[in-house]
Amino acid sequence: MTRAAVVAAVGAALPASVVSNEDLTARLDTTDEWIRSRTGITRRHVAAAEESTADLAVRAAAQALTSGEPDHVDTLVLATTTPDRCCPATAPAVATRLGLTGIPAFDLAAGCTGFLYALATGAGLIAAATARTVLVIGADRLASLPHPHDRTTVPLFGDGAGALLLRHGTAGKPGALGPVVLGSDGTGADLIRADHPGALHMDGADVFRRAVDRMTTASRQAATAAGWDLGDVDRLVPHQANSRITSFVARQLGVPDGRQLSNVAEVGNTGAASIPLLLARASSDGRLKPGHRTLLTAFGAGLTWGALTLTWPDLTRTHRLEGAPA
Amino acid sequence: MTGDLACILTDDLKLPADQLTDDASLDHAGFDSLAVVELSVLLTDRYGIDITDSDIKNAATLGQLDLLITSKRTGR
Numbered sequence: 001m002t003r004a005a006v007v008a009a010v011g012a013a014l015p016a017s018v019v020s021n022e023d024l025t026a027r028l029d030t031t032d033e034w035i036r037s038r039t040g041i042t043r044r045h046v047a048a049a050e051e052s053t054a055d056l057a058v059r060a061a062a063q064a065l066t067s068g069e070p071d072h073v074d075t076l077v078l079a080t081t082t083p084d085r086c087c088p089a090t091a092p093a094v095a096t097r098l099g100l101t102g103i104p105a106f107d108l109a110a111g112c113t114g115f116l117y118a119l120a121t122g123a124g125l126i127a128a129a130t131a132r133t134v135l136v137i138g139a140d141r142l143a144s145l146p147h148p149h150d151r152t153t154v155p156l157f158g159d160g161a162g163a164l165l166l167r168h169g170t171a172g173k174p175g176a177l178g179p180v181v182l183g184s185d186g187t188g189a190d191l192i193r194a195d196h197p198g199a200l201h202m203d204g205a206d207v208f209r210r211a212v213d214r215m216t217t218a219s220r221q222a223a224t225a226a227g228w229d230l231g232d233v234d235r236l237v238p239h240q241a242n243s244r245i246t247s248f249v250a251r252q253l254g255v256p257d258g259r260q261l262s263n264v265a266e267v268g269n270t271g272a273a274s275i276p277l278l279l280a281r282a283s284s285d286g287r288l289k290p291g292h293r294t295l296l297t298a299f300g301a302g303l304t305w306g307a308l309t310l311t312w313p314d315l316t317r318t319h320r321l322e323g324a325p326a
Numbered sequence: 327m328t329g330d331l332a333c334i335l336t337d338d339l340k341l342p343a344d345q346l347t348d349d350a351s352l353d354h355a356g357f358d359s360l361a362v363v364e365l366s367v368l369l370t371d372r373y374g375i376d377i378t379d380s381d382i383k384n385a386a387t388l389g390q391l392d393l394l395i396t397s398k399r400t401g402r
Contacts, residue, residue, distance in 0.1 A: 038360055205363045205379060244360050251338065252371070273327060 005123035005134070006169030006218040007313055009068025012280035013059035014045040014267065015170035020145075028151040035155045040243025044158030044268030046143045052215050055271070056161035057094045057139035060276070062302035064135065065098065067315065068165040073098075074131035076105040079114030079138045079272035079301040081301065082145070082197075083107055092216045094137065094196060111192065111300025112239050113182070114138060120180040122166045122265035126288045127169075137163040140271030145200040155199050156242065158268035162276025174290065175313030178223035180220040181218045185210075192301035211245050215297045216252045222307035223295060230254055232293050235312070239298035240274045249297070252270070261287055271300070272305065283315065327392045334368055335388075348389030355388055373399055 018041045021032040047056065057078055058246035061318040065073070076098075078091040080297050095105035110117040115138035139161035146153035169176055191207050215238060236255045238246040243264050246291055250260040261282045270277055275296055282288035290312055297307040327348055335341045341356040352362075362382045370390050375398040385391035 205359065208360060209362045209367055210385060244364070248364060248367075 002171035003129065004169055004171035004173075005119075005126040005166040006173065007164050007177070007315075008070070008133075008167040008175070008277065008312065009064040009165040009284060009315060010066070010280045011060040011063030011065070011163040011165075012277050013056045013063070013139065014126055014277070015047040015051055015056070015159050017046050017048060017326035018043050019046050019158075024155055028149065028154060028164060030074055031113065038157065038242075038244065039156060039268075040262070040264050041155060041268045042265045043247055044143065044155075045160055046268075047141050051159075053080055053082050053139045053141050053161075054090050054094050054097070056141070056159065056273070057090065057163070058097045059139045059163035060163040060273075061094065061098055061135055061137050064163040064165045065261070067166075070133045070165060070167065071285070073100055073103060073133050073261070075103055075122065075125055075133075075137050076100060076121060076135045076137070077108055077118040078106070079110065079118040079136070081109055081111055081114065081271055082141045087212040088137075098135075100135075110184075110272075110304045111302050112241065112269070112271050112274060113298040113300040113302070115253075115275045116180070116296060116298050116306035118140045118272070119164070119177060119308065120182055120306070123177045123180065126166060126168050132168045134166045136166060136276075137161060138272035138274070138276050140273050142269060142271045144197045145169060145194045147198050150200070153202055156269050157173045158270050160267060160270040160273040160277050161299040162273045162277070162278075163282055164276055172259070174311045176310060179222065180306065180308040181222045181225065183214065183218065183304070184272045185303045188303035191303065208245055208306050210303060211241065211299040211305075212248050212252065214303070215239075215245075215249045215299050217308070218305050218307035219253055219295055219297045220253040221247070226309040228293060228295075228309060233295045234259060235288055235294045236260045236290040237275060237278055237282075237296045239300065240267065240278060241269050241299070274298070283312065308326055327388055328396065331388070331392050331395060334365065334372075338368055339364055346388060348387060348392070350388050352383070352388065352391070354384065369395065375399055
């Protein structure tokens with residue numbers, strides 16, 4: 001039996017404040033129709049000034065820990081592009097607030113692909129028997145990145161956090177993460193960049209072209225590595241950047257609309273939080289069921305991209321984690 | 327307009343079929359900036375032809391766009 005990381009619990013957190021497209025039209029030269037037709041977004045959650053990335057991360061992680069009931073957590077990985085400070089990293093404070101002072105805890109930055117990079121890191125620690133239980137969090141406050149008057153980027157982004165609890169288990173079983181495909185390309189570093197909050201620059205056309213190419217290729221590679229045909233995929237979970245990009249990727253992969261999960265309309269682009277937020281939402285509302293063969297893929301600033309497969313597990317049973325040595 | 331372009335515009339880009347006439351401008355047919363990129367990517371994937379976003383935007387009508395695509399595909 002090959003040791004693998006298995007998804008044991010999921011958690012999510014969104015700020016209470018909701019900003020609709022109509023709210024934006026009051027302060028930007030845009031329309032609801034313009035935003036919806038180009039992005040699929042109708043509203044997004046935006047953190048209050050005093051609501052930090054750590055606050056969102058702690059809420060999402062606490063939910064995952066409550067449902068997963070681990071005896072212990074060995075490591076915490078926090079994927080974020082918007083840490084609360086340049087120094088120190090946000091993860092140690094998150095760990096301490098969760099009662100996990102002392103464990104390894106670190107931030108990981110890979111743009112909107114950050115959560116897949118963090119899953120790969122957690123899975124690697126478990127496969128190497130360095131850790132038995134890893135808490136993987138994606139948390140971002142991307143709504144703070146665009147210039148407040150930039151009508152092309154302000155509507156795209158929202159804030160939030162999502163978390164998955166990984167435990168050691170057996171490859172090929174429900175919940176086990178399949179082979180991970182990751183990549184980066186610094187020649188595109190300027191296509192999505194922000195020297196500081198309020199100064200986001202994005203080259204929409206070139207980003208679209210590269211995102212479609214990289215997500216499609218990575219998805220095919222991840223499916224092949226797992227021994228799946230793309231026709232086997234029950235649920236495609238693409239990073240929720242923009243419905244035009246995700247629909248295009250789904251069509252290129254031959255995945256029918258009904259098998260593509262989406263929540264971009266309600267939350268916008270939430271960066272590293274995007275995939276776990278969508279997994280949490282879809283597993284709770286029944287769109288994602290135990291046994292669904294699920295393909296995750298993302299693309300983001302860096303440029304970075306990735307994809308991986310898993311068969312969605314039954315998370316309704318309590319997963320008490322044994323304390324025996326690995 | 328050839329069937330291939332019409333199929334891409336209706337099936338892939340989801341543009342309204344009743345606006346797709348040879349003398350329609352791209353704006354009138356419902357193109358936005360992302361649709362230009364989508365079409366460029368699809369033409370490369372399906373037919374192996376390189377038509378830039380600028381080439382597409384510079385076509386005054388769908389008929390001209392169709393001619394451009396046909397000429398690229400036949401190598402003329």
